[in-house]
Amino acid sequence: MMKLLLGLLLLGHLMVVTHGHPILEAPKTVTGPWKGDVNIPCTYSPLKGYTQVLVRWLVERDSGPVTIFLRDSSGDHIQQAKYRGRLLINHEVLGDVSLQLKTLEMDDKSHYTCEVTWQTLDGNELVRDEIIELRVQKLPVSKPTVTTGSGYGFTVLQGMRISLQCQAHGSPPISYVWYKEQTDNPEPTKVANLSTLLFKPAVLADTGSYFCTAKGRVGSEQRSDTVKFVVKDSSKPHKTNTEAPTTMQSPLERKSLPIFAIILIIFLCCMVVCIMVYIMLYRKTSQQEHVYEVARVHASEAKISGETMRMAIFESGCSSEEPATQTLGNDSSGEPCLDQQYQIIAQINGDYTRLLHTVPPDYKLLTIEGKSVC
DSSP states (O other), X not given: OHHHHHHHHHHHHHHHHHHTSOOXXXXXXXXXXXTSXXXXXXXXXXXXXXXXXEEEEEEEETTEEEEEEEEETTXXXXXXXXXXXXXXXXXXXXXXXXXXXXXXXXXXXXXXXXXXXXXXXXXXXXXXXXXXXXXXXXXOOOOOEEEEGGGOOSEEETTOOEEEEEEXXXXXXXXXXXXXXXXXXXXXXXXXXXXXXXXXXXXXGGOEEEEEEEEOSSSOOEEOOOEEEEEEOTTOTHHHHHHHHHHOOOHXXXXXXXXXXHHHHHHHHHHHHHHHHHHHHHHHHHHXXXXXXXXXXXHHHHHHHHHXXXXXXXXXXXXXXXXXXXXXXXXXXXXXXXXXXXXXXXXXXXXXXXHHHHSOGGGHHHHHHHHHHO
């Protein structure tokens, strides 16, 4: 039982020690291409209370390990002339001290040591290191691929400036050759010795089938797939326009309005129609009220005028209520009364005529109806 407790205590202590200090992480081996570039990873997770104060990279030689790179408070220092211009250490990301080595030579293969020193809060220093084996290989060239510059396709218009690019991977240097196939000759024609075939500008005669080859320091020559390069006559744009209706879509077909936008448009249209109808009805009602008011005022004036005239008749002694005998007995005495009545009626008709002229033309129908009532 005591042995078990001691084992658990020891395991807990080891876990505290392991997780309480920074740990370097690096692979055991890295392989790089001859004449190419390589990255040798070396990283750690920053911990609170530990400050990086020193980074060293060493390489194993016959006489022992030799420092090739040193980073301290004064900056970065490359210790060997062989690595100047070829060696770079990452400094942008805290905890990443990977080594980048350019233009690998065969004698660069060796064992490299990544060493990091931290300082704790109490002033003590902690040193960790990892050893990585670098292998240098002469890699054969891969099958090249053909692409167009600036993202253009293999069909272009006459007069455009465009290029075909051939790219392969392997140990540099890699040599490229461009060929154009001939319809009347089985042997292709060599057109360029560069990785980029430039047309400046492209002409109709450049139309044809092209391919490229790539060859490295080791391995056999590799050939790309054949691509069909087409140059169209830019002076005949109607050929492209005839095909447009079959492929192009109207804006409504490409993108339809959302349902809520359609509902909103319908609602707004209904509101506009309702407002217009309301305005028309309101104007018509106000006009009718104005007509009624004019007719009522003139009718009142006519009534008052008639009553005044009747009072004048009674005052003159010519009343319609006189005995019939008097009228029958003396015909000549009733003539003056008749003349006065005719004058009164004529005056009433004149007033009514003026009333008709005072009513606006828009209200003639209403005036005629008022006349029939009288």
